[in-house]
Amino acid sequence: xxxxEAKNHITDIRAVDAATQxxxxxxxxxxxxxxxxxxxxxxxxxxxxxxxxxxxxxxxxPTYTGCPAMDMISTNIRMxxxxxxxxxxxxxxxxxxxxxxxxxxxxxxxxxKAYGIxxxxxxxxxxxxxxxxxxxxxQCPHCNSFxxxxxxxxxxxxxxxxxxxxxxxxxxDYFKCH
Amino acid sequence: MISDKFLYxxxxxxxxxxxxHRNSEWTGHGPNLEQDIAISNIALDLVGQxxxxxxxxxxxxxxxxxELSGLITSPAFNQVQGPIDExxxxxxxxxxxxxxxxxxxxxxxxxxxxILRQFLFSCxxxxxxxxMKQSADLQLxxxxxxxxxxxxxxxxxxxxxxxRLGDGTEESKRRMQEAIASLWKFTGELFIAAxxxxxxxxxxxxxxxxxxxxxxxxxxxxxxxxPAPESLKETWLEKVAGTFRLATLDMPANSWMQQGGKDCIxxxxxxxxxxxxxxxxxxxxxxxx
Ligand SMILES: [Zn+2]
Numbered sequence: 001x002x003x004x005e006a007k008n009h010i011t012d013i014r015a016v017d018a019a020t021q022x023x024x025x026x027x028x029x030x031x032x033x034x035x036x037x038x039x040x041x042x043x044x045x046x047x048x049x050x051x052x053x054x055x056x057x058x059x060x061x062p063t064y065t066g067c068p069a070m071d072m073i074s075t076n077i078r079m080x081x082x083x084x085x086x087x088x089x090x091x092x093x094x095x096x097x098x099x100x101x102x103x104x105x106x107x108x109x110x111x112x113k114a115y116g117i118x119x120x121x122x123x124x125x126x127x128x129x130x131x132x133x134x135x136x137x138x139q140c141p142h143c144n145s146f147x148x149x150x151x152x153x154x155x156x157x158x159x160x161x162x163x164x165x166x167x168x169x170x171x172x173d174y175f176k177c178h
Numbered sequence: 179m180i181s182d183k184f185l186y187x188x189x190x191x192x193x194x195x196x197x198x199h200r201n202s203e204w205t206g207h208g209p210n211l212e213q214d215i216a217i218s219n220i221a222l223d224l225v226g227q228x229x230x231x232x233x234x235x236x237x238x239x240x241x242x243x244x245e246l247s248g249l250i251t252s253p254a255f256n257q258v259q260g261p262i263d264e265x266x267x268x269x270x271x272x273x274x275x276x277x278x279x280x281x282x283x284x285x286x287x288x289x290x291x292x293i294l295r296q297f298l299f300s301c302x303x304x305x306x307x308x309x310m311k312q313s314a315d316l317q318l319x320x321x322x323x324x325x326x327x328x329x330x331x332x333x334x335x336x337x338x339x340x341x342r343l344g345d346g347t348e349e350s351k352r353r354m355q356e357a358i359a360s361l362w363k364f365t366g367e368l369f370i371a372a373x374x375x376x377x378x379x380x381x382x383x384x385x386x387x388x389x390x391x392x393x394x395x396x397x398x399x400x401x402x403x404x405p406a407p408e409s410l411k412e413t414w415l416e417k418v419a420g421t422f423r424l425a426t427l428d429m430p431a432n433s434w435m436q437q438g439g440k441d442c443i444x445x446x447x448x449x450x451x452x453x454x455x456x457x458x459x460x461x462x463x464x465x466x467x
Pocket of ligand 1: 140141142143144145165166167168169170
């Protein structure tokens with residue numbers, strides 16, 4: 001599926017009946033355990049909701065293959081929906097189409113920045129094969145300077161790289177394009 | 179044959195798991211904090227890949243138990259009641275049932291050897307997954323598509339280190355050259371088809387036929403499901419030679435290659451690795467934390 005089709009698909013599956021919209025609303029209560037300002041909806045990992053108002057089936061897709069937060073996210077979705085009276089709650093995982101940072105909502109990107117993590121650059125600049133190539137400048141979430149440099153491609157979690165700002169000197173995480 | 183696809187899925191999973199485990203041995207011991215985190219992240223990616231692949235293998239096993247049950251004979255595995263899962267495949271098979279390449283089981287050695295092992299393998303894995311994501315088997319294709327994005331990072335990170343060390347100091351260059359001398363002989367088998375690969379592989383020139391229908395992967399014709407390993411060799415050699423050139427490292431001459439991994443004949447190192455990795459599940463079956 002092409003990116004735009006995938007995005008339209010998300011819009012389509014959300015623009016449905018009230019019962020389904022209600023579940024989407026409850027899913028906003030589930031946050032990423034590693035980046036607690038982001039909800040699973042902000043992250044763009046919810047790929048579908050099927051509900052009759054009593055039971056619910058939620059389809060999710062992992063951000064990174066080995067992301068250890070995914071199991072916890074599944075459990076938290078289950079718990080939140082159960083607390084609102086849904087039973088049974090089924091979680092399905094799909095791998096394709098593969099998640100990309102393009103699916104993160106604009107609201108999510110703003111929350112990330114306010115939290116001190118540079119949001120992924122809008123242009124999809126997934127790893128080029130060239131050595132020592134660096135992607136376009138990443139903006140410091142603290143002072144908005146573009147004078148920053150990468151310290152490490154791999155940061156505190158699989159989804160982040162480590163940067164430092166050359167103006168305010170603060171180190172910061174960058175939610176890297178994926 | 180159903181058994182060919184099962185063995186192939188295990189082979190892919192074993193490669194990812196064993197290299198992931200090797201890399202995880204660096205956690206807390208990396209040359210500096212950033213690189214410790216980098217190699218640990220790569221370990222995590224690989225173990226994640228392994229999990230997806232073992233889950234798929236377990237699904238095949240549970241659906242076609244009559245055809246597949248004879249393929250795993252380890253007593254611990256055969257004691258599992260009911261459907262098996264990915265953990266049973268990772269922790270309860272014996273060393274002579276693992277099908278990973280000899281390259282990935284080699285001990286970490288120094289940083290140069292670890293880097294080179296990652297580089298040689300990631301270049302291969304990139305080429306393999308680029309082809310496999312077009313497979314008529316939709317689950318293999320999905321796993322390849324998902325993993326590929328991460329593998330590209332692995333190739334670049336390890337390739338940059340090969341260049342940094344090769345074109346670095348006298349000491350770092352010597353160590354890279356030693357790593358090449360020690361690991362090169364394990365690269366040959368990456369490109370020699372095992373019997374299960376032969377059965378599944380497409381002809382090198384023909385693109386994989388896309389005849390798969392969702393939900394019925396087993397009914398699909400199995401020819402053309404995976405790339406023939408020989409067909410990846412030339413591109414791999416070009417990439418490696420190009421990187422070695424930038425690193426001012428000597429490309430090894432054609433020489434004798436050791437093989438056997440895909441047919442479960444391993445170097446002595448794998449048994450020790452599994453003893454450590456599997457110990458807890460063998461001593462306390464089903465334990466969780
Ligand atoms: Zn700054």
